[in-house]
Amino acid sequence: MKFLKIPEATIKRLSVYARYLSNLDAQDRRVISSAELAEECGMNAAQIRKDLAYFGEFGVRGVGYYVKDLLFDIRKILGLNKSWRVALVGVGRLGEALLSYGNFVKQGYHFVAAFDADPAKVGRSIGRDLEVLPMADLPRIVAEREIEIGIITAPAPAAQEVADRLVTAGVRGVLNFAPVRIAVPEGVIVKHVDLTQEFDNLAYLMMTRQQ
Amino acid sequence: MKFLKIPEATIKRLSVYARYLSNLDAQDRRVISSAELAEECGMNAAQIRKDLAYFGEFGVRGVGYYVKDLLFDIRKILGLNKSWRVALVGVGRLGEALLSYGNFVKQGYHFVAAFDADPAKVGRSIGRDLEVLPMADLPRIVAEREIEIGIITAPAPAAQEVADRLVTAGVRGVLNFAPVRIAVPEGVIVKHVDLTQEFDNLAYLMMTRQQ
């Protein structure tokens, strides 16, 4: 394989392959062909092979891919072979839902702190070992607990300020659930998650492709 | 404008434009140019003009777009000028978070029923006017309340069965938050929302573009 820029779409798909491989592994499946994996996750076999080829040669000609090995390799590519330390800001319902979503931990994302600006929420405990902390503690805690990723589930008007505080405290990646674009300095990565966009998409398809 | 297939990416962006226009409208902004809107939502001006051109001529040459009118037109294109009737299945934390997320209602998505298989949850009330109903009531309620969209926030192993029941009951669109691919008959639209995918993407970018 050569050293190429990887399409973002490829990365998204690797994430999908990883989930299906993980299911297959749980069912003790040893080997799978690109055709079968494609079937499984509703994609094109050539696409899977090409996606993987960006990173190396993982398959065996005439055989397919060893499930365990491929899963390991993909997880390594995606950076899931390490544990990521995450803080969440804004313990509303969405915040709580994310904090207690088991799949994140399985993938190596560990929530090690939760903050809220509302004094009424501060001190509440979440799950086994999290307690809602005041915003004032954010800089110290982010440093102490070596937090790398910040999740913003605060209300939209507060999102930019929260982002600023997270970045100042040393966070290098931000996942923003608030419905506003936030600006961050060079070198920090922001991803925007927009739940209403998914609805809008569905509604549009239902309007047009139907009835 | 001609009658062309609309790129899915265009639809996603319209959704974004709608949000920013709505903010601009709230600030009493009357007119905006494609260049300025592009700046606002971090996109290319030509892209915005082209996206809009798929559906008609909404701008005024030498002037720009009237915010209110454009917002109205985009909402109409996306099917947001009607009210969508939605049922949610699986009242876990994520389910509750979605049920109480105010932005959905603003966009015209109305949760008119919530179901759960767990008898302990049945009967609990959610917000002002929702009560968790047993799965057995699903067919009747979906019909009675003319529900068009189903949200699946049930655990992964139950997702396919929930989808089947929703579709049988008459739902034409499904938004699936469970981390499994679900199959539905021709004519029903499914969208898959995958939260760990967003994390994986962020992690990958942090791994590669940094440090």
Added chain:
DNA sequence: TGGTGTGAACAACTTCACAGCG
């Protein structure tokens, strides 16, 4: 033999550049 890895063809989407109009 059967399934990978990959160049080459194709398709989709984005950006440019500018004519045309208010």
Added chain:
DNA sequence: CGCTGTGAAGTTGTTCACACCA
């Protein structure tokens, strides 16, 4: 004059088709 609408150019991503190898 300024900004839209849009063909044409450019870029990116997907699929095909087959050489090649376990």
